């Protein structure tokens with residue numbers, strides 16, 4: 001039986017995407033070859049890549065000022081690649097520290113220029129999004145992590161600055177509408193909300209590139225990948241293909257408006273259940289709660305294991321919290337059906353009744 005998959009990542013994909021991805025492993029669109037055994041220069045793959053780029057452009061309504069790349073190395077490589085390409089050794093960038101991923105981004109960026117950390121929520125184990133800080137004017141960019149996968153917080157409004165934003169959107173890419181013009185660079189590992197592990201989406205404003213006074217290795221230079229349409233070397237063919245299928249699904253579902261509405265409803269349902277249930281407690285500050293990862297704890301820690309056993313018996317997978325937060329985390333990405341959330345809520349309610 002197919003489980004209710006609440007994994008934080010690699011994470012749930014739409015059932016129709018899995019079906020098509022499986023078929024293409026045997027035979028891609030009836031060409032008599034598997035997607036796994038064709039050249040990345042073949043017309044079939046070039047079409048897949050072009051279509052993937054076009055879907056990203058259409059969904060975010062990107063102007064030609066932006067380039068769309070499918071790279072490798074994960075979001076973690078973007079921590080240094082973004083700074084290497086955008087931050088001159090003599091210049092400054094501002095960062096916001098809202099969790100483990102932001103901290104890692106800060107550590108890497110410090111190799112390339114002056115980094116000012118404007119605010120951090122580390123004092124409360126990252127359970128909120130800092131507000132009320134000033135953003136200096138003399139910065140090349142402001143970096144933020146839009147959704148903090150581990151801690152369950154998310155920006156619901158953007159900091160006030162004229163500087164371009166550089167944003168790690170790994171865990172909420174394509175989950176809602178964004179004011180795309182404010183971003184200079186967006187990056188996201190595919191495996192949370194866009195596809196399988198193995199490719200990283202980069203959306204970059206082209207005029208920000210080519211301005212830093214340093215040598216950049218060919219493979220780490222965004223301009224290389226723009227010139228070669230993400231095919232300077234062999235791109236991750238299958239992860240790109242499955243990402244394309246997922247983006248097609250997003251478009252078919254009605255695009256970002258529909259995703260946002262759906263995700264808002266799902267998150268509301270999940271948090272309402274947490275708030276009214278006497279045994280559970282939300283981790284993140286209410287106004288900063290993530291629509292993608294709902295973190296919560298059991299008021300009586302000794303019951304945690306029993307609750308996870310009940311989840312398991314109901315076919316629920318992946319709700320154990322990250323070790324740095326404890327408790328539980330329900331990752332309810334785009335592809336998570338509302339019915340699976342209802343199954344989890346029923347288990348929570350039943351558990352509270354038997355332990356009242």
Ligand SMILES: *Cc1c(COP(=O)(O)O)cnc(C)c1O
Nearest residue numbers: 074075076101149168170171189
């Ligand atoms: C998972 C995650 C990462 C790490 O992604 P990799 O592709 O494994 O490098 C970075 N940032 C955020 C917000 C994440 O959720």
